Amino acid sequence: MKEKYMITSVKGFKDIYGEDLELFKTARKVLEEIAESFAYEEIITPIIEYSELFERSVGIDTDIVEKEMYTFIDKSVRSVTLRPEITASVARSYVEHHFETKPLPLRFYYFGHCFRYEKPQKGRFRGFYQFGVEAIGDDSPLLDAEVIDIGYNIAKKLELKNLSVKINSIGCRKCRTIYKEKLKEVLEPQYDELCEDCKKRFYTNPLRILDCKKESPELKDILPKMIDYLCDDCKKHFDSVLDYLQKMNIPFEIDNTLVRGLDYYTRTVFEVISSDLGAQNALLGGGRYDYLIEELGGRPTPAVGFALGMERLVEIMKSQGVVRRDKRLIYVAYQQTAFERAIFITEKLRNYGFKVFLDVKNGSFKNQTERSAKRNAEFTIFIGEEEVKTGSVVVKNMGTKEQKQVNIDDLNGFFKEQRNV
Numbered sequence: 001m002k003e004k005y006m007i008t009s010v011k012g013f014k015d016i017y018g019e020d021l022e023l024f025k026t027a028r029k030v031l032e033e034i035a036e037s038f039a040y041e042e043i044i045t046p047i048i049e050y051s052e053l054f055e056r057s058v059g060i061d062t063d064i065v066e067k068e069m070y071t072f073i074d075k076s077v078r079s080v081t082l083r084p085e086i087t088a089s090v091a092r093s094y095v096e097h098h099f100e101t102k103p104l105p106l107r108f109y110y111f112g113h114c115f116r117y118e119k120p121q122k123g124r125f126r127g128f129y130q131f132g133v134e135a136i137g138d139d140s141p142l143l144d145a146e147v148i149d150i151g152y153n154i155a156k157k158l159e160l161k162n163l164s165v166k167i168n169s170i171g172c173r174k175c176r177t178i179y180k181e182k183l184k185e186v187l188e189p190q191y192d193e194l195c196e197d198c199k200k201r202f203y204t205n206p207l208r209i210l211d212c213k214k215e216s217p218e219l220k221d222i223l224p225k226m227i228d229y230l231c232d233d234c235k236k237h238f239d240s241v242l243d244y245l246q247k248m249n250i251p252f253e254i255d256n257t258l259v260r261g262l263d264y265y266t267r268t269v270f271e272v273i274s275s276d277l278g279a280q281n282a283l284l285g286g287g288r289y290d291y292l293i294e295e296l297g298g299r300p301t302p303a304v305g306f307a308l309g310m311e312r313l314v315e316i317m318k319s320q321g322v323v324r325r326d327k328r329l330i331y332v333a334y335q336q337t338a339f340e341r342a343i344f345i346t347e348k349l350r351n352y353g354f355k356v357f358l359d360v361k362n363g364s365f366k367n368q369t370e371r372s373a374k375r376n377a378e379f380t381i382f383i384g385e386e387e388v389k390t391g392s393v394v395v396k397n398m399g400t401k402e403q404k405q406v407n408i409d410d411l412n413g414f415f416k417e418q419r420n421v
């Protein structure tokens, strides 16, 4: 017989299961609850778009569009791309469905799979999930502060430590053009020293030289700072964002080298960095993108948002012991003669909203208890002939080993009290 070889998942893509999945689900729930509490509404966009969308929004000179897109020609000979990010899709959707007729700003949140053909490493995958928020239709600096506040609330709610908010302004079309010229003027004598990528960036996107990890701190030190070149409107906007953040008690650091790797940004850009993540240390990144909707054929419409990498969030939660493994399982052990009663109680508890595992192998209470322990159950309920007669069950707390006889009618109250709910 021909031996079958094992088929693995595609390089850079991974299955999510077990503890990671539990953290993933816990995190997703918290993220969605926070977004909803800020009155953001969910939007689901397709995972595939015409390639043009990302070329025009993310920008043809960016790493994402130049090197990392999963692009192919479909059967009707159109170039389509698996989304590398979701902001462009939300902006396309805004224009396509004439959302400008609704009361602005519109506030969206989303969750979905993204694809980038990057070199896989810790915290960097080819398939990864993003959660993000986008507030579209208002240029108030309060909206910039609001989206950062959402990020801050996520960290607070999940009790994450070792995070810092970095913020910068990259100005508007007007002042950024002047700044770029100045930057090139200072960089020109250093051109030969630049890394190969930065030599190209010098002509295509000199701002990206500021955040290139290969360039030396000495070089960065002599480069002009964008915030010194902001026009009056951009400066006023940036100062107001910082002022709001201070009033909201959100700690931040100004980082003059923060420019972000996507072309659509204007004015505020920010990232939340974690010292627990290694080289890929950005948990979330975002900023204002006041020209994007216009670039996609809509009316001039300012907007701001961020996206967060779910795998990186789970990694931080794991390394900081934010383990919310669901131990709150009730295990039902029974004698075969009490099976009907066991089924009755199991169903009753499930209807009350508890997570209940009915033993399937049966056998001795000792064996069933061992299986319950292996599943990390919080409680085991024992139902034998005696319990059927008395209308009660024995409940064992698997942590403290305490046992108690509880009347069937009191089970709901008993478990709720034990869990303080």
Ligand code: HAM
Residues within 6 Å of the ligand: 084, 085, 086, 087, 088, 116, 118, 123, 124, 125, 126, 127, 128, 130, 132, 133, 134, 262, 282, 283, 284, 285, 286, 287, 288, 289, 304, 305, 306, 307, 308, 309, 310, 311, 312
């Ligand atoms: P981004 O910085 O490219 O921004 O990605 C946002 C987050 O997605 C990153 O901070 C990181 O956590 C996660 N991420 C990105 N690439 C990978 C990868 N290869 N593997 C794992 N995680 C990754 C954006 O995508 C913008 N659309 C953010 C935005 C929203 N700006 C305004 N609104």
